[in-house]
Amino acid sequence: MANTALVKTILHKSLAEGVYRDLVTRTGSYYYFLGKTLGWTDEDNPPYPIDSLKYEHDVRNEIITLKEIRPSDIAFVVPRREWVEDELYDMYDDQYCDEVIGVNVISGGTGYIDIYDITLTFSGGGGTGATAVVSEVEGGEIAGIVLTNRGYGYTSEPTITVSASSGSGANLKAKIGISSSGKQKIEDAAFYVVTDEYNVYKCLDNNNNTRSKVKPTGTALDPFTTSDGYVWKFMYNIPINLRNKFYTDEYIPVVSALTNHFYSNGTIDNIFIANRGKNYTSATISVLGDGYREADPIYVTGATVVQKGTGFQNPTVVFTDPVSGASPFTILSPVTLGQKVFSSEKDFYEIVTPGTTSTLEPTHRFGTVLNGTAALKYIGSTLQGSVTTTNPKNITKITVTSGGSGYLTPPSVTILDGTGTGANATAVIGAFTLLDVIVTNGGSGYLTPPVLTVYGGGGSGAQIQAVLTGGVITDILMINSGSGYTSAPSILIEGSGTGAVLTPVMSGSPVTEIIVNDGGTGYTSPVITITGGGGAAANASATVETGVIDSVTLSGSVREVVIVNSGSGYLTAPDVNISGGGGSYAVVKSKIYQDKVISTYVINAGYDFTSEPEVTFGTPFTSFKEVYTNDQLYNSTNLYTVVDAGYTGTLDPVHSTGTVISSPPWQANTTVVADQTVYVDTRMYKCLTGGLTGSSAPTHTSGNATNGAVTLQFIGAPASLRRDGTVATGYSILRFGAGYNATPKASFIDVSGKNAEIGFFTAKSEAKITPIVSNGQIVYIVVDDPGVGYTKAELTISGDGIGASLQADLSLGAISSQQANNEILTPEGTIDAIQITSGGYSYGVANISIYGDGEGAEAEAVIDPDTKAIKKINIINRGTGYSWADVKITGNGNGASLRAIISPFGGHGKNAPEELFARSLMLYSNISTDLNQGVVVGNDYRQVGIIKNPRVFNGLEVFQGTVGSACYIVQSPIDTTKFKRDDEVYIERTNNPGMVWEPTQYVYLGDFLYYEDRIYTVVVSGLTGSTPPTHISGSEKNGFCTLTYVGSTKSKKRYRIVAITQSTALVQSLDNDIPGNSDVFINSQYITYNFTATTVGYPTVDKYSGQLMYIDNKQGFTPSSDETITLRTIINF
Secondary structure (H helix, E strand, O other): OOOOOEEEEHHHHHHHHHHHHHHHHHHOOOEEEEEEEOOOOOOOOOOOOOHHHHHHHHHHHHHHEEEEEOOOHEEEEEOOOOOOOOOOOOOOOOOOOOOOOEEEEEEEEOOOOOHEEEEEEEOOOEEEEEEEEEEEEEOOOEEEEEEEEEEEEOOOOEEEEEEOOOOEEEEEEEOOOOOOOOOOHHHHHOOOEOOOEEEEEEEOOOOOOEEEEEOOOOOOOOOOOOOOOEEEEEEEEEEEEHHHHHOOOOOOOOOOOOOOOOOOOOOOEEEEEEEEEEEEHHHHHHHEEEOOOEEEEEEEEEEEEEEEEOOOOEEEEEEEOOOOOEEEEOOOOOOOOOOOOOOOOOOEEEEEEEEOOOOOOOOEEEOOEEEEEEEEEEHHHOOOEEEEEEEOOOEEEEEEEEEEEOOOOOOOOEEOOHEEEHHHHEEEOOOOOOOEEEEEEEEEEEOOOEEEEOOOOOOEEEEEEEEEEOEEEEEEEEEEEEEEEEEOOOOEEEOOOOEEEEEEEEEEEEEEEEEEEEEOOOOOOEEEEOOOOOOOOEEEEEEEOOOEEEEEEEEEEEEEEEEEEOOOOOOOOOOEEEEEEOOOOOOEEEEEOOOOEEEEEEEEEEEEEOOOEEEEEEOOOOOOOEEEOOOEEEEEEEEEEEEOOOOOOOOOOOOOOOEEEOOOOOOOOOOOOOOOOEEEEEEEEEEOOOOOOOOOOOOOOOEEEEEEEOOEEEEEOOOOOOOOHHHEEEEEEEOEOOOOOOOOOOEEEEEEEEEEEEEEEEEOOEEEEEEEOOEEEEEEEEEEEEEEEEEEEEEEEEEOOOOOOOEEEEEOOOHHHHHHHHHOOHHHHHHEEEEEEEEEEOOOEEEEEEOOOOOOOEEEEEEEOOOOOEEEEEEEEEEOOOEEEEEEEEEEEEEEEEEEEEOOOOOOOHHHHHHHOOOOOEEEEEOOOEEEOOOOOOOOOOEEEOOOOOOOOOOEEEEOOOOOEEEEEHHHHOOOOOOOOOOOEEEEEOOOEEOOOOOOOOOOOOEEEEEEEEEOOOOOOOOOOOOOOOOOOEEEEEOOOEEEEEEEEEEEEEEEEEEOOEEEEEEEEEEOOOOOOOEEEOOOOOOOOEEEOOOOOOOOEEOOOOOOEEEEEEEEEEOOEEEOOOEEEEEEE
16 A cells, blocks of 8 residues: 655654654643544545645544643654574674775785786676775785775675786775675664564674574673674663553664653653542542552462472472572672662662662662662562471372273272271272173064163163074074163063063173272371272272472561551651561551541561551550650540640540540549559559548659558659540551562472472552542542553542542653663773774784774784684774774784774763664554543544644633544434434525615625625626616626626535434534534435534534644544554654
8 A cells, every 4th residue: 555644844844853852841732633534535545645735624624533642652763673593683883885995805916016007997786986006015916905986886796807917816805885784874774683572782793794593681781792703782671661652563662861762661650630529538549550560560469279299398488589680789899770689588679879888788678778878779579488288198099000800880999008097988990881691581472583672771882682493582692782881781672472581791890990088097008909899800009198288378578558547637647557467677657638647658568477467557545655745646546636745544535525634533532443543733643552542632743652541653744635536547468579570480499299389369569649638629649659661541539529530641750770871881982893894815813903092992803714814803892982993903914904893972872762873753642432522433534643732622722631522512302314424414504795785776896795695796886776686697787787696695514423323413514613502404415304403512622723744544443442543653754
């Protein structure tokens, strides 16, 4: 199919100067538009768009829906080149060209004397203009060549002819500058690859144009050599967000951290509150999307023993690590950005600030913590757990080693063992066949052989025939023995005689199976004996279960604390208390908004939890506790604030109003018990003994004193408590291990155990988001964990209110540390390869010297032992700081010349878009629903395009919505048998221009008159006549003036039905007309069919505004809830 896309002229300049920047910085608003529901003349070959104002107007008329192109919907892309084994790849060389770049002296010949007597002629190769001269003759041989003109246009090596009056035999070979794949420009060469791990590598050396055999792997900063001799440089890894959008069969996105050419990993950082809702007192947000939390893409919630195995003595269970490529943490060692390390506890960390580690291992299990001068970000932990085993010594299986034969009933199974008891088993035998039939009584009076029918016994197919002698059955012939009999069948005798009796004889069967009914216990070497049943020779052996894995216990950490009730009345964020569950060291903090707890965050996940610990918020009320003003305590569901500092008493606070002291007051001559409190004024006492108080109030303010029969210890001032609200509640969620992006695997270390298997329960994590409720509405959103990898996310609000809705904006975010590390630390001006422009000849020794403005580069020559030419240059040290370099050869040969290939500006990997010559933009969108003004369109689209800065309908401001409608929604009772999708309808409008015709009035040239539904223009001035004009074409006199018919006062404003139901029509205006209530829509084909608008809803966007920058005519496509349509637009510049 022909190319059907048009890049509008206005885009060419805009693209280079800012389309990308406009989108990423949101300076401009860009939208995809969809339109054109009517089919093309040739549906298989849509027409090419035309760059004209009329065509643009026609396209705008057809626009139906607009979809926002977000900052994360644009990327620079390059052609996709996957690494494939046994493929030849070009090496990086910024001087690929169609010129002759060198002359290789294969043989210097003999007898040459004068360099000026030698002429070199280039012919063939598809190019022209190359010239060279001999620069040196040594010992009669041509020893040096100088190119005087490189020529151009060469696609293959030209032939060099050597002419001279003296000398002969020289063999020279031209070397041209095209790549191994025949490309004449570096931007067209196949010098980079993408692997199945989404890593992009640049080829710095292809080992003298050999085929690649080994896939490049890893993310090392320095170039590395694979075993096939290729030298590769890691450029970047394609983040998941970009893969989902821009990784296609033809293109891959290009990532750069140090320019604007990068994107988030799909974090949900920006959330738009589409509707605040009403009547909420509390709410939660659930996220459903294709991303996950970076710390726990998949988290393990539990495990179970799938297969118990056997023979285990003292097994240890080990689990796969969540992170690959990490090295053990080493104290006092330098670490680099992006490096991964793990501790002795198998906790994994990524270096986010390079530096030197301290003398202590990291122990944190959340967030980033300094270690020495380096900062370590926690990224996961290997799953930890243990298993329990038992040694039941029970019989789990009895295997029939020989089935024997002739068993007519299941034999008995006896299990004998010196120590075991309680086991029993049942033998199962196979089916029988009918072996013979015995004539027990031949009967009499049979004139013809009776019909014999074998039936019953569980089988089928047996056939027999009677033999008669003198009316008596004397024998039975076996026709078919049948099969499947489990007991002896019956035989029906039908004939003229009587008294015959036949007895079947069955074949017998082997023992086929022995079922263990009870495995018993204590067995070591059981012997199985099979007796009875009419058969013989059956044998079996028993399998005893020993050392089985019964259960697995995982030890985990606290993943998060979920708020169930936000509570109320909090002055500051309460402590989150984690208790029980078998673990320790978990630290969780809370956040409050106004006076409510809205979320929690984990400071340290802790260790060794085997069950969910209990969660409480704040400080519980306890007796004899010193408290201060505005301290807060809880008891049961109530939250209390300390009004007056002091000590708490022994009465649990239960009041709901006012300020109360949590102790009974001292009363005279009153019985008290030991360890209770009493208070008098501002003095609190503890009763050290029980008894009757005295008649006078205690007054001491230190130590102990006797009061009646009671000893009172002075504590301090009594604290007073005011109930301010309710206590928050929540629960904990554990994770076992962390950082896994796939279900882990378990293995067992044991001397003899085998065949055990553990299965895991896992869950996919989602971003964690908290709503803030105020005055019944969702007023604010807190992003606790934005997740990564989201290209779509559905946010659902649950609570006691109604109507609230949210929308995630998946835009710019954090970059990969690997990527940043690669770009920040890559050295400039390195020499990573040296091109051999001429290999020379007669070399036994060749030393390489590199001169330039950098330092440190070293290389060695590899000499072909047969030709004595230099065949390869190996880089020993890349050096740094080179912007130019000359490579010199010293040795005992002649004619070799070399050229250094220097890294691009900034170094290899500094700026991937520039280094990979990214000259194409890809824009992306997808449409998974086809709603427009709340109506399901369900129609075909045939035009897609890009429009910049469209305005809102009937307004001047730029449209900012996510999805825009260019259609009107018309409410009306509609007969859908008379109106269909894609029908053209119209509204008849009346336009009365100028003035109405009246008799004997003076009119002037150019005036417009109308009468009834006819419009005229005055072409000859004068008085009108006494009768009105009636002509509907041409010109006629009317009185003393002449009037030309122009047209009708009535016009048809066209609309097209995009979607229709019995109550609603979604229509697009084709003549920029605006419908209103009570307008009548008439079917253009059947003018008696019409419907009248009762209500009209207007478009949200003005389709005639904004800059139309791109148009693509396509074959029809239909988005729906069952089929997501992905739009990808490639713009080359």
